[in-house]
Amino acid sequence: MQTIFKGKHFITLQDWTEGEIDTLLEVSFDLKKKFAMGTITPYLPYKTIFLMFFEQSTRTRNSMEAGIAQLGGHGNFLDTSTMQISHGEVAKDTAVILSRFGHAIACRNCVWETGNKYLREME
Structure with a gap:
């Protein structure tokens, strides 16, 4: 399932679906892993x-x-x-x-x- 976060506000978890929260956590874990490995992540x-x-x-x-x-x-x-x-x-x-x-x-x-x-x- 593709989750689109562009234009999405994060005010409270209650505003997000379970799928969106899962995607947010997956991306967070991936970024943390890349940081630990020294991988450059120029996403911004x-x-x-x-x-x-x-x-x-x-x-x-x-x-x-x-x-x-x-x-x-x-x-x-x-x-x-x-x-x-x-x-x-x-x-x-x-x-x-x-x-x-x-x-x-x-x-x-x-x-x-x-x-x-x-x-x-x-x-």
Whole structure:
């Protein structure tokens, strides 16, 4: 079965089918194996991924930036001090602007309802 992820948002597993989750895990395991073997995986050449963080996190930020770099992309870190969302800007407005300059947005917000609200607004 072919799974198409282009344009698919990952907000919660409840939005995905069992087949999509299986494919996601298979690809993840394959990438992890290739990394361990030293295989170059340039799947994101010249791609910019915006990382919107609403809480500080050493492990999550660094693992995301490392993963993006290992795939040939660039992670651009944004936190509440550099985003206007914390000053009342609507998440969709921020997403529209960022989408002009990048290829994807990853959001880390530990408050379930708030994080999901931002992500749903950006769809």
